[in-house]
Amino acid sequence: MSDEPDFGTIPLLDRLNHKSWKARLNAYEEMKTQFSNSANDRDECFCPFLDDPTIYQKIVADSNVAAQEAGISSLVLFLEFGGPQASIKLRSVVVQPLAEKGLASMRAGTKQASLEAILRFIELDTPEPILEGLFPLLSHKVPKLVAATTLAYCEIFKNFGAKIASPRIIIKTIPKLFGHPDKNVRAEASALTIELYRWLGDGIKSAILPDLKPVQQKELEEQFIKVVGENPEQKRLLRHQKEELALAELNSKSGANGGSEQPGSLESKTELQADPFEFVEPVNVLSKIPDNFYSLSRSTKWKERKEALEALYTAVNTPKIQDGDFHELAATLAKCMKDANVQVVTLAANSLEFLAGGLKSQFAPYKAIVLGPTLERLKEKKPSIADALNNALDAIYLSASFSDCLDDILEYLAHKTPQVKIGTANFLIRCLKTVRVVPKKSETSAINEVCLKLVGDTQEPVRAAGQEALGIMMKIIGEREMKSILDGLEDLRKNKIYEFYEKAEVVAKPEKPMAQPPIGRSTGNIASNKRPAVNALPNSRRAVRPIITTPKKLGPGSILGESPRPMAARAATPGSIDNSESTIPAPSNNGRLSPTRRATSPFKEESAVSTPSLGGRPSLMNNRLAQRLATPTTQVTRADASLSAVEKAELVALRAEVETLRAEKTLHQKTMSEFESRVNQNQIDTARLLREIDDLQVKNSQLVDDHTRDVLALKSRETQLTRASSDLDSANQKISKLRNDLERLTTKL
Template structure:
C-alpha cells in the first residue's frame, strides 16, 4: 500500500509535489527538481516555466517547516538560480529572500545554512545586487538575535566575494551604529566582522558615515583591528557576476574564458577602491552656513579680519562632501587672495579653503579649475615651506576633480616661468599628476610633456634636472620603455641611467596595456582557385596576407561569413574578377549551402574558410583587354600557353590587399555607422567649440563690464570723498566766521559804550563851561543887535559891543580868546579820537562850518553865544549836519525874536529857554532813534 502510494507520488508534477502536505513527498520533489535543473541544456528549457510563473513555490520551499525538506528545498533553489539564468532571480527575489533570511540563514543545520548563503550569493550574481541588499536589511530589526547575527554574517560573505564595486556599502554602513548598540554579544561580534570586511575595501572612508555614533571603547577596539588589516594585501573580487562573466568571455580567448575569476579581475583589482569612497557621505549644503559679510571681510584692509573670515569659511567647508552650487564668487575671492594678498598666513588659509572645496565638490569643481590653478601656481614663489605645502595640497585636490588633459597645457606653460621656485613647484606638481592620473595620456600629450621634460634636463640646477628625469621616468612607467624609446634616443647614457632609476621607482595608477599580437591562422584553408592550403604548409608565393578583421566571437556566430560571395550575375560579366574577391558559384550551387563556423573554434582574427569549389559549375570568364596592362594582376600572372582547368592550378594568382569592396555587409554597415558617428561627433565638437567661444566672449564682455563698473564705483567714491572734504572745510570756515562775528559784535558793543561815555563827559564839560563863562544880560536896542549884539560880563555887569569901545570890550576879548582856545581844544580831541570813532570825527568836521557860519551871520565870533553849547553837544553825540541846521534855525528864531521885541527882555529870554528845551528834547529823540541814548542826569 505504501509502495503504491510512493509510486503515485513520483508520478505527480513537480509543482504539485512542492506543495504536498507530506514533507517526505516535498523533500523528494525538491531533490528531483534539482536533478532536472542540472540536466537542462539551456535557460529556455520547459522545466523552468512553471517555477518562473509561480514564484510562490520557492517561498514554500525555502521556508519549509521540516528542516530536512527545507535543506533540499534550498538546494533546489540554488540549482534553479544557477541554471535558469537572470530571469529566474529577478522573478523570485521578492518572494524567496524573505523565508531565506527568516529561516534559512539561521538554520541549525550547517548544510541548510550554507545552501541559504549560496542562494543569496546567486541572487547577487544574477540579479541587481542593490535589490538583494534591500531585501536583507529588514532582518537587522528582527526580534531574534540569531536572525540578526546570521544576516550580518551573510552580508559579510557578500562583500567578501563581490566587493564594494558590485555592492553599495552606504546602506549597510548606515545600519552599523544600530547593530553595534545591540544587547547580544553575537550580534556585536558579527557587526565587528562586517566592519572589518568593509574596512578592507574602503579603508578610512567608512568612518565618515557611522564612526561618531560609536562608543569610545568600540572605536578603540576597531582601531586595533584596523591596524592589523592595514598590513594585509588589498582585497580582490573573488566571484564574478553574470555580466562580468559575459564580458570576460567576449574579451578573452578560450584560455582566458577558462581562467579563474581572480585572473579575470586582475585589471580591476589593481585600481584602488578609494575612488568610490567619496560617494558614501551625503552631500551637505554649506551655503546657509557661510557668513553674509564674507566678501566684505575678504576685501578688508586689515589682515586679521581677512584671516578670521577665511578661518570661519574653512570650518564650514570642512565636510566630506559638499552639495554643488554657485561658488563662483567664493572661488574668485579665494583666487584673488592667493594671488595678491601680502600676508602669507592669509594665503595659506585661502589655499586650505580651496582644497576643502575641491575635495567636497569633486567633479563639480572642474568648472572652477581655470580660476584658481594659475594663481596658485603663480603664488608658489613663496619660499616658506608651510605655504608651499598648502598650495601643493590644494593643487592636488584641484587636479583630482579634473583630468590630466585639462591641466597639462597650463602646467607646461609654467615650466618655462622666470621664477625658479615656481618652475620647481610646477615640476613637482606635474610629477604627482602623472602618478595619480588614471587616464593614459594621448600621443600629443606625451610628446608635449616629453619635450618639456627634456628641456629641463639642460637646466643649470641639479634639482631641475632631476625633476625632468623624474617626469620622463614616470611617463615611461605609464607607456612602457618601447613607447618612450624615440624620445630618449638623443640623450646620453648618464641621463638615460637617471631616467631608468626613476622609472624603476615610480608607482603609477594608469598603465598603457600592450595590444595583443594576433597569432597566425592555424586552421586549414583554401586558395582562391580551390587548392586546399594547410596551416603548416608553405604559403604560395606572391600571395599577400589579408588584413585582420577585429570582430568579437559572439558577433561572428550571429553574422554571415565575412567574405561576401559574388553572385552568378557578377560572374557572367566579361573580365576578371576583382582581386581578392575569390570565385563564387552561381545560385543553387554547393557554395550557397555553407554552414556557419562553430563558435569558439578560431581566434578573434579567424577567417571563414570555404570548402573546395566544384569547378564544373564555374564558367571561366573571358578577360577584358583593358585588364592586360602589366601590374594589374591580369595575364601577367598566368602562363602563355593554353589555359588549363581550374583544378590543375597549383598556385593562385597574387592578390593585392583587400579593398573596401572585399568587406562584408556587416563591416560596411559598421563602417557607415562609424562614419556617421564620426560626423556627429565632429558636428557636436564644432557646436561645442562655437558655444565655448560664445561663452568666452560673454565672459570677456562681463569682465569688461565689471571693470567699468569698478572704475565708475571708484570714481564715485573719490567724488564723494572730495565733497566730504569740501564740506568739512566749509564747516570749519563757518565756525571761524562765527567766532569772528561774535568778536566783532563784542567790539561794536564796547565801542558803543565808549562812545556813549565820551559823549556824556564832553557834554557835561561844555555845559559847565557855557554856564560859567557866558551869561546873557538885558536886551539891547535893535540897532545894537544888528551891529553885533550886546553881552554883559557876569563879573563887571557891563555891556560891550563888537565895534564900539566900551568898558566891556576887554571882557569880550577875553571871552573870544577863550572861545578860540576851546575850539582848538575840540579840534585836538577830534584828531585824537579819529581812529577810534571815525563816524564821530566826520560828524564834527561836517558841523564845524555850520557853527562858524552861524557865528559869522550875527557878526559875532560865536564863542560866547548861548547856542554854542547846543551845537557842540549835538556834534559830540554823533548828530548829523541836519541837527546843526536845526540848531542854526533855532538861533535865527531867537535873534528874530530879539528884533521883534527888544523892549521885553524877560519875555525874550523865556522864549529862548523854551526853544532851547525843545531843541534838547529833539536831540534826545534823535539819539534814541540812532541808539545813542544816555541816561538823564
C-alpha cells in the same frame, strides 16, 4: 508498534501539504534526488515550482525543524540545477520568509542552508533584489532576526564585493545598528563595517563614524588598522561573469587574444574596487557660507580676511559637496592667493583643496580661474605654505584632465621666478606619474621642449626638476621616441635623465607597435605602392597569367631562329596558384633557354613574367625583348585581352570605384585635419579667453577695492572738512565775544 505508512505512494504535491512532517520530509528528500538527477534546467521536475513559487514559500517556513532543514536544502539544489529562471521566479516570494524562518533558526544546518540559498539567488542573476528584500528585516523587532540579517549582508559583501553588491541601501542604517540594545546586533554591525572598510577604504569612515559614539569610533579605528592594506577578492562570480570568464578561457586556448590576458584573472573582467565617494551624501556648502564672507574677504584688515576664510574652511571641510554656482567663490579664492598675508594664503589653499576634492569633476569649470594664481604663488618657500599649495594643485588636477591643466603648467614652467619653475615642474611630475592616458603627440612635444629648457637652466634645482620630468616622459612614451630629443644634451645630463627613467613608476604605458604580417602571407589589404591586382578586387575574376613559349632552336633564317609560338593565356581559378612547370626548356650547350621560375605568391603572379636569355649571349634584340616581356602594361593588356566584354566592363567599373574611394578618403582626411586644427584653435582661444576673464575679474575686484578706498577717503575728508568748518565757526564766535568785551572795557575806561 505499528509500521510506518508508505508515503511514496502519495503524489509529491500532496505530500508537500501533508499534515505529517514525515510525509513532507519524504517529499523534500525526493525533490532533492530529482533535482540532482535532472537532465537540464528545463526538466519536468522544476515545472511545478516555477509555475507556483508559493510552494517554496510554505516549504521554507515548515513548522518542523527537521523537515524545514531538508526543504531549504532542496531549495539550494533547486537553484543550483534550475538555472536563472529559478532565481527570478522565486526570489520575490521566498527570500523574506527564508530569512525570517531560516536565518533565525536554532539549527546550524538550517542557518547554513538558508545563507547558501540567499547567495545562490544572487549568483544566478543580480544582487539588488535580494538586498532590497532583506532590508526591511534590519528594523525588525526581534533582535535575533536583525543580527542574522546583518550577518547575511556581511556574507554577501564578503563573497561578491562592494562593487557587485552595492552597499548604498544599508549605509544609512548601519549607525542605527550600532545603537541597538542587543549586543549581538552591535557585534554583527561592527563585523559588517569592517568588511565594508576592506572594500571601500577610508571613504566608509565619513559615512558611518560621525554618527557613532566616541568609544565605538575608537574600537572601529583599532580594527581598521588591522585590515589596512588587505586586497579583498571576489569569492563567488555572478552567472554573466562565469560566462565571460569561460569565453576568455576559450579565446586564450584558441589564440584569439594572443595570450595577453590571463583567463583566470577576475580583475581583467570586472573592477572590484568600489568608489566610496558615491555612498556619501552631498552637502550644500553655499548655504553654510556666512553672509558677510565676501565683504570680509575684501577687507583692508588681514585679521578680518583671515576670519572669513576660517569660516569658509569650516563650511567646505566635507567629503562631498553639492553642485552649485561657485564662480564668485573661486574668484575670491584666486584673489586670496595674491594676498600679502601668508596665513590668508594658507587658508585659501586649504579651502580650495576641500572645494575641489568635494566637487570632483564638477569643479572643472572653475579650474581656469584658480590654477594660474595658485601656480604663481608657488614662489613661497615656507614648507607649510608650499604643502598647502601643492595639495590644492593636486585636488584641482584630479577634478580635471591632464590636457586641461597642461597649458597653465607650460606657461608657468617659463616663469621668471626659479621657485615657481621648480614648484610647477614638481606639479607636472606628479601629474605625469598618475596620468592614465598617454598624452597626445603635440602635448608630449610641448612638454619635452619646455623641459629641455629647464635642463639648461643656471640653477641646479631647476635642472634636476627638468631632468626628472624628461625621465618620466621617457617612461611614458618610450626610450626610442626620446633618443632623438636627447641627442643634443651632454652625457652627464643624459645619464641623470636615464637614472630618473629607471626609477620612475607611471600608470600610462607606451603603446606597443602593431606586429607586421609575415612576408608572403595574404592579408586584407596589400600595403605596397604597386597597382592592385585584379584578383584582389571584389566581385571580379582573377587576372590571367600569360604563359610564354620560347623557340625550340635558333636558326640562321632569323635573328631568333624559328618564329615563336603565340602566347597562350590561361585563366586561373580564384584562390589557386599555378605551380606547373614552364614550357621553356632548360639551358644547354646547344643554346636552349632556361626554365622560368614561377611566382610563389599570388601577389607576385601579375608581374612575374618569364624573361628568356638567348643562350647567355647578350644582344640588343635580346634586351629589347626582355624589356617588352617585363613591361606590366603589356602584361595587363594581354591579360585584359583574354577577358570577356562583361568582365572588362566590370573591371573598369571596379577600378573607377577604387579611384573614387581613394579621392573620397583623401578629401575626408583633409576635412578631418582641418576640423582638428579648428578644434585645437578653439581650445587655445577658449583657454585664452578664460584667462582674460580671470584677469578681468581680478582687475574688476581691484577696481572695486580702489573705488571703496576712494569712497572711504572722500568721506573721511568730508568729515575733516565738516569738523574744520565747525572749529572755524567756534573761533569766529569767540573772536566776536572778545571784541565785544574789548569794546565794553574801552567804554568804561
